[in-house]
Amino acid sequence: MAGVFSYESSEVDWCEDNYKHSENVVEYFNTMSSFIFFVISPIMLYLLHPYAKERNLAVHLVWIMMVFVGIFSMYFHMTLSFMGQMLDELSILWVLAIGYSLWFPRKHFPSFVKDRTSFARLVLTITIISTLSSFVKPTANAYALNCFAIHILYSLFVELKSCTDERVLRLAWASIGLWVLAISCWISDRFGCSFWQKLDFCYLHGIWHILIVMATAYASTLIAYLDASQEIPYSLPDLQYWPRNNWAIGLPYIVLKGTNTTRKTC
Numbered sequence: 001m002a003g004v005f006s007y008e009s010s011e012v013d014w015c016e017d018n019y020k021h022s023e024n025v026v027e028y029f030n031t032m033s034s035f036i037f038f039v040i041s042p043i044m045l046y047l048l049h050p051y052a053k054e055r056n057l058a059v060h061l062v063w064i065m066m067v068f069v070g071i072f073s074m075y076f077h078m079t080l081s082f083m084g085q086m087l088d089e090l091s092i093l094w095v096l097a098i099g100y101s102l103w104f105p106r107k108h109f110p111s112f113v114k115d116r117t118s119f120a121r122l123v124l125t126i127t128i129i130s131t132l133s134s135f136v137k138p139t140a141n142a143y144a145l146n147c148f149a150i151h152i153l154y155s156l157f158v159e160l161k162s163c164t165d166e167r168v169l170r171l172a173w174a175s176i177g178l179w180v181l182a183i184s185c186w187i188s189d190r191f192g193c194s195f196w197q198k199l200d201f202c203y204l205h206g207i208w209h210i211l212i213v214m215a216t217a218y219a220s221t222l223i224a225y226l227d228a229s230q231e232i233p234y235s236l237p238d239l240q241y242w243p244r245n246n247w248a249i250g251l252p253y254i255v256l257k258g259t260n261t262t263r264k265t266c
């Protein structure tokens with residue numbers, strides 16, 4: 001049992017050289033880059049609070065769980081232990097489960113599901129089964145998790161096919177662009193390590209951490225905005241960027257322009 005906590009007990013080892021900067025931290029840059037989770041999560045919790053208050057406070061679970069993903073990611077890269085790998089991957093699975101339960105469009109629910117509560121129960125059941133199955137072939141977990149991004153991309157494509165709103169489309173393209181950059185780094189670190197070692201640049205997995213957190217901030221805000229437009233249209237949701245709306249780079253969030261003024265009564 002103690003073996004699962006041992007350093008390097010995971011079968012996964014990223015391109016970064018082990019113990020290069022510290023004898024206690026296996027992958028130093030990969031560990032430190034996970035700090036981005038602790039920077040972005042509190043900001044997103046703060047920015048999404050008005051939307052969460054109006055829609056459902058459970059929305060906050062997404063970014064609260066992202067803090068745990070950050071903790072487990074740090075622990076995993078610090079030790080490369082089997083326990084670290086499983087905690088890292090299972091926390092991502094549970095963030096996805098929360099996201100699907102909250103935001104998967106009602107109109108695409110399977111016909112036997114009558115409301116969002118039943119849908120959330122179905123997601124919970126599938127997630128518990130997936131959690132148990134993840135121990136069968138742990139090296140396959142990361143690939144399975146990455147497939148969810150493909151499904152999210154497909155769902156966004158279906159939702160935005162007929163959208164002409166410039167701000168929404170801009171956010172969609174930014175989310176997709178960030179994800180493409182992120183997954184290119186992840187794949188390149190996984191499969192192109194000998195090439196990157198020749199260039200003495202083995203930091204792509206750390207860069208992936210930064211890009212995937214940004215992609216999650218962008219894509220989850222877009223999905224939450226589409227959800228708000230359908231579920232709480234009376235609150236007149238709109239998109240803005242923090243810290244300045246007119247800056248090219250910023251964190252997207254939802255403002256509710258109609259709360260308390262135009263709320264429907266029936």
Ligand SMILES: CCCCCCCC/C=C\CCCCCCCC(=O)N[C@@H](CO)[C@H](O)/C=C/CCCCCCCCCCCCC
Nearest residue numbers: 095099100103104142145146149152175176179212216219
């Ligand atoms: C209608 C559905 C709405 C769901 C929205 C919720 C989206 C957020 C989901 C997940 C958060 C991703 C957190 C990534 C943490 C990375 C930690 C890490 O690096 N782990 C690696 C090991 O250190 C491991 O190998 C990585 C495994 C793969 C993770 C795949 C995550 C899927 C990301 C989905 C992002 C959405 C982007 C959408 C693009 C338009």
Ligand SMILES: [Ca+2]
Nearest residue numbers: 013014015016
């Ligand atoms: Ca390594």
Ligand SMILES: [Zn+2]
Nearest residue numbers: 030073205209
């Ligand atoms: Zn990682």
